[in-house]
Amino acid sequence: MNSKKKKAVGLSLIMVVVLILIGTFAWFTSTDNVTNKFKTGSLPDGSVKIVEDFEEPDGWEPGQEVKKEVGVLSNSDTDVVVRLSFKEALQKMEADGNSLKQYAFDSEQTDEDLIPVPSIDFSSNGYSDPATLGLTVNGVPSGVTIVGKQVFTNKYEFALYHEVSGKLYKMDADFAYDLSTQTVTVTNVKYLYYKLGTSSNKDWAVAPHPLATAITKSALDDKILLGYSSDVEQSTVTANKWVYDADGGWFYYIGTLSPGERSPLILTSVTLDGSANNTYQLMDYELDVRIEALQATEEAIDGGGFPGIPTNIANAIKAAL
Structure with a gap:
C-alpha cells in the first residue's frame, strides 16, 4: 500500500473529516506515536509517555467538537523536564468547485488513488427490488443491484x-x-470514484514554524481547529504551564514532572469548523504528538539537551528545578 493510501485511513490524535451528505464514515484512529530523545544516558526508553482520553466517533461533522485530551506521563524514577511538538499530515480528494470531483468507469477499478463513491442505503428511503413493483429489468451487470421507487x-x-x-x-x-x-432497460452503467488529491505534511519543529497567534488552527488547513487547555500559553512564560515557542515550534512545560506525575493537559479537543464545505468529505487528517524529555538538571538544559530552547524559557524551567 502506498503512502497516499496509508494516509487515507489513520491518525494519532488523528482526525479526518467528513460531511453529512454521503453517509457515515469514521476516519479516526488512535495510536501512541511518541518520540523520546534522552540527552543524558540515565533515562531509559519509556520514561515519558503521551496519555490521552479520546473516543473514536462514528462520524465527524462540521461544527462538531471531539474530545481529545492529551498530556504527558512520567514513568521515570527521577524528575524530568519535557517539551512537545506536532507533526501533521493532510490528504484530501480532488475537488470540482465546492464539491468532490467524480470519475466514471465502465468497470471496477483497482488504482489505489481511486476511492469508490459511497452510496446511501436506498432501502431505507422506500426503494425496493423492481420485481416488487411488477417490473422486469434488463441490462444490469452481475454484482450490481438496481432498486426502484x-x-x-x-x-x-x-x-x-x-x-x-x-x-x-x-x-x-x-x-x-x-x-x-x-420493462426497465439499463444502459451506460458506470462505476463512480473519487480521486486522491495532493497530500501535504507539516512538522512544527521545522521552519517555517507556526506563529504563536496561529496555533489554534492546523498549520495545513484553517478549518481544523485545535482546542487547548487553560494551561497552555501562546507566548507568555508561566510556571506550571505550557508555553509555545514560535521560533522553534515546540511547547515547553515550565516545571518538572515527578515520578508517576502527569502534566497538565495540552490539548482538549479538535473541531472541524462549521463552515467546512463538501470538499472536506473523505478528508484524512493526522496530528502526531511527539515528546522529548531530559533529566531535570541545569546541566542537561545548559548542555544542549533541548536544542534551540530560548534563553527565557530555559531560565524559567531551571528556576522551577
Missing part, C-alpha cells in the same frame, strides 16, 4: 449500487422503461 402514477425513480464488504457504493446509468411491457 414509484413517485407518481406511471413514474419511477431508479438507482444502482454495488456492495463491497458490507458497504454500498454509488453507480450511474441510463434508465428507460416501457409501461406497455413493464
